[in-house]
Amino acid sequence: MIEVQELTKRYGTTLAVDGLSFRVEPGRVTGFLGPNGAGKSTTMRAMIGLDRPTAGQVLIEGRRYEDLPRPLCTVGALLDAKALHGGRTVHGHLLGLARSNRIPDRRVAEVLEIVGLGAVADKRAKGLSLGMAQRVGIAAALLGDPAVLLFDEPVNGLDPEGILWIRELMKKLAAEGRTVFVSSHLMSEMALTAEHLIVIGRGRLLADTSVAEFIDRNSRSYIRIRTPQPERLLDVLAAAGIPATTGLDGSIEATGTTQETLGALVAEQQVTVYEISPQVASLEEAFMQLTSDAVEYRAGQGA
Numbered sequence: 061m062i063e064v065q066e067l068t069k070r071y072g073t074t075l076a077v078d079g080l081s082f083r084v085e086p087g088r089v090t091g092f093l094g095p096n097g098a099g100k101s102t103t104m105r106a107m108i109g110l111d112r113p114t115a116g117q118v119l120i121e122g123r124r125y126e127d128l129p130r131p132l133c134t135v136g137a138l139l140d141a142k143a144l145h146g147g148r149t150v151h152g153h154l155l156g157l158a159r160s161n162r163i164p165d166r167r168v169a170e171v172l173e174i175v176g177l178g179a180v181a182d183k184r185a186k187g188l189s190l191g192m193a194q195r196v197g198i199a200a201a202l203l204g205d206p207a208v209l210l211f212d213e214p215v216n217g218l219d220p221e222g223i224l225w226i227r228e229l230m231k232k233l234a235a236e237g238r239t240v241f242v243s244s245h246l247m248s249e250m251a252l253t254a255e256h257l258i259v260i261g262r263g264r265l266l267a268d269t270s271v272a273e274f275i276d277r278n279s280r281s282y283i284r285i286r287t288p289q290p291e292r293l294l295d296v297l298a299a300a301g302i303p304a305t306t307g308l309d310g311s312i313e314a315t316g317t318t319q320e321t322l323g324a325l326v327a328e329q330q331v332t333v334y335e336i337s338p339q340v341a342s343l344e345e346a347f348m349q350l351t352s353d354a355v356e357y358r359a360g361q362g363a
């Protein structure tokens with residue numbers, strides 16, 4: 061469990077995080093969403109003691125990061141995959157980390173197996189592709205078998221196979237009862253990975269919701285009908301028991317029916333129509349709508 065309590069972080073005049081409070085529960089993947097500059101990385105850095113809060117605090121399994129006796133055994137984080145020491149081998153890098161956290165040497169081989177890097181253990185870190193470096197970062201995060209895992213934009217720059225692999229791994233870690241917190245600026249990615257969402261903008265909480273609820277509320281599907289006889293069409297639809305409303309552009313939006321049913325109905329009732337087309341509001345659109353004020357404010361500020 062992660063508890064963010066009234067967290068505020070200022071960098072000079074920039075208010076990166078502004079009185080943010082939320083909880084991340086174990087046993088499910090929680091997505092952390094927000095447009096660029098919303099404060100996601102800052103919040104995650106504060107979780108593992110890399111940034112000192114201006115005010116407020118973060119508790120990991122009930123304690124502040126500074127008070128954890130062996131931090132890697134409570135929380136593992138993949139914040140910047142490129143933060144690897146280039147000259148060391150993959151095995152050497154992980155061994156150094158393990159020893160500094162009093163984790164037995166044999167755990168290194170175990171995590172290399174989990175992330176599928178057993179074969180490149182003796183390679184130097186600087187020769188690794190981004191996808192492999194990402195896996196080394198994940199191996200490091202898993203070293204202490206922690207109950208809490210943080211991933212900051214883990215799929216950035218990965219190929220489709222790498223993306224799929226990370227998605228499945230995060231779900232598996234959550235299914236084991238761990239707290240898995242993953243940031244992204246893509247709603248569509250989170251819809252495939254996460255069960256719960258924390259959305260922030262301008263350092264403030266915009267939504268704390270399940271993915272299912274977010275999709276339910278925002279991915280409305282309907283059939284658009286353009287007609288020069290809207291009043292008549294609404295009467296015909298009402299008589300047929302088909303729910304319908306008038307859209308912003310004057311077209312009629314019908315739900316719970318099909319194009320075929322509507323086509324037959326308007327032919328039978330001799331209503332003129334120009335278009336009958338299925339529509340689905342995209343999740344990405346819904347997310348942009350939710351965060352648009354936050355983005356505009358920031359753009360305006362910089363101008």
Ligand SMILES: Nc1ncnc2c1ncn2[C@@H]1O[C@H](COP(=O)(O)OP(=O)(O)OP(=O)(O)O)[C@@H](O)[C@H]1O
Nearest residue numbers: 071074076094095096097098099100101102103245
């Ligand atoms: N070390 C720093 N010094 C000064 N300003 C910073 C620092 N780190 C972040 N900021 C500023 O704080 C704000 C939040 O940045 P942060 O990186 O936390 O956002 P983010 O949501 O992770 O964005 P992105 O998706 O672009 O990574 C931004 O305005 C950023 O410019």
